[in-house]
């Protein structure tokens with residue numbers, strides 16, 4: 001049972017922290033070889049011999065996405081490029097591209113992390129694993145592919161889109177486990193029902209790995225119910241390899257972050273100081289095993305917290321709470337700070353509503369307004385008075401959650417744009433000068 005890595009996964013905290021400290025020192029020495037960190041260390045007069053405890057990590061400056069952009073393409077490399085075997089580049093939606101370089105050992109470590117995650121949620125070499133992520137620069141493709149192969153599943157690299165073909169593969173190849181982004185999972189389920197396929201009786205699906213975008217607990221429950229599976233939250237980002245950084249165990253209560261590969265900090269994004277466990281802040285990660293491109297104190301912009309206490313599963317690696325979104329996803333409306341995930345949490349509680357919604361923020365008569373359009377479920381009535389009452393009920397709950405009153409529009413199923421990549425849930429049409 002190679003991927004239940006018991007010695008590492010249940011290592012007593014003291015030992016784990018000693019292990020991290022050793023790896024941190026090695027990482028700082030290795031990072032010094034990169035033009036970027038060489039200069040940073042010299043500017044801040046830092047060297048590995050000043051690191052005596054994990055707390056000394058705070059002597060190091062943060063690394064940001066802007067640093068990655070400014071050092072595009074190879075200035076962050078800590079080993080010669082000829083020793084690197086792959087790069088992933090992401091352009092994101094705005095700004096210049098970033099590059100992450102990998103050595104053969106880095107890729108092997110990454111595959112090991114993904115295999116460990118999948119094993120943790122019960123996937124075995126007898127399973128058939130279908131990956132619905134795009135293969136290419138998006139790390140959800142190759143990242144899961146190599147992890148699942150390492151675990152020994154039969155892999156179906158279906159790649160993104162083409163729902164009917166995905167469903168055919170699921171049926172024909174007896175797919176038991178899927179990797180899928182949450183907004184596409186609900187879409188795929190809808191297409192199955194439209195095609196007369198009942199995922200419970202007509203497929204062998206039992207486990208799905210959902211991640212790559214924020215989603216609420218309610219959406220997870222909906223996906224589980226629609227597909228008749230267990231769905232596990234999977235967190236990753238290209239700068240930290242990709243999927244496999246943190247993953248839920250079968251307790252479904254927080255994502256274990258693999259602390260033998262990563263040191264985790266949660267900071268207040270304004271003061272940049274550490275926040276106590278249980279308090280939400282920005283996730284900051286340090287790689288401690290990567291050769292080609294170590295990253296020290298990388299500011300992810302993702303907002304989460306460390307869950308207090310031990311996990312009943314026995315793993316000692318700490319757990320991150322479900323992600324609220326990124327600090328740049330926060331909407332500030334009429335002085336109120338809110339996240340799209342709060343809207344989703346309310347909408348998904350209404351069985352009369354479908355899975356697709358869109359939030360539009362605009363300035364109307366000099367005042368900022370929020371419009372929430374949400375599709376009705378196809379089972380639902382078109383009786384006007386029933387819809388009016390439903391609209392009132394939803395608006396009341398949204399107001400209680402958001403502390404402002406949005407305009408709500410219930411629309412027919414299929415009216416909103418179909419989301420097959422990472423879902424775009426917010427359109428902000430306001431003009432900021």
Ligand code: AMP
Nearest residue numbers: 211212213214234235236237238323326
């Ligand atoms: P990418 O650079 O395309 O790999 O995207 C990484 C980003 O996707 C992260 O920084 C998060 O904002 C988001 N993300 C990935 N996994 C999750 C997850 N399980 N829950 C919420 N957001 C996620």
Ligand code: ZN
Nearest residue numbers: 249311313315
């Ligand atoms: Zn656990």
